[in-house]
Amino acid sequence: MVSGDRKSQWLISIIGIVSALLLLSACGGTSAGNPAGSPTASAGAIAVVAAENFYGDIVKQIGGNHVNVVSILSDPNIDPHEYQSNYQTAQNVSKAQLVIENGGGYDDWMDKVLASVPISNRVLIKAFDTAKVHLEDNEHVWYSIDNAQTIAQAITDNLKTLQPASAADFDNNLKQFSQGLQPVLQKVSDIKTKYANAPVALTETIFLYQTAAMNLKVLTPLELEKAVAEGNDPPANAIITAENQIKQKQVKVLIYNGQTSTPVTQKLLKDAQALNIPTVTVTETMPQGKTYQSWMLDQLTALEKALGQ
């Protein structure tokens, strides 16, 4: 049901890249006489492929009109943990000068695609390897706001290497990006001040990067959250414990990963709703119409409201 949409997105993306390439070759013929550093003397947009749309958004914010970004995973109905790549992905990757993936086992499909279309001068950023904050068995590093800052810096450094003439723009855009993170960091700090040690339930490991930063006490057994992330059946005793925590109203809020749901997590959600325990939905990828910052801020604002109920 979503494949038609996705196909047209692919087509638009490919047309975008092809037109950029045509433009690039056209410019090559006419801009030779332009003085270095003038806007029209720019070497054209850098072709970027991002495995996930939140990285694509960060590249766009920093690259501005110097980049042409295709994001592969952006459909909120697709569980990224279960994703398999297709022919169009390889087509896009074959034209990319810069590829950004999460790594850490999250998107192994991209490594396969990269191996199938080898290009010697393509730059690859693995966000997981760049990130400084790592939780055990938890590849969702972009959920740490501190990591987002580190990853944005790495993106900036690589864009500057690929297009030195635009270095000042990239530096300015990085500054803007960092300023945009400040309200998110402020919200994390506000929630920590007001609700540190509040007991919460969590259906998947993704949000641990934020509950840790806010000192919230996650009661749900980690084995359940990990099994959900990995697409395995959680141990029976972990399910019973998590269900009892809801039934006995031991948690103030249920934080629910809506993009990686299973019958087990759907039951926890239903039980919480039936008992009027506030629930907050979080997602793996960035919803349409948002930026990395507004996505994170909106989820945190919903959590703050839920904790206050």
Ligand SMILES: [Zn+2]
């Ligand atoms: Zn996940």
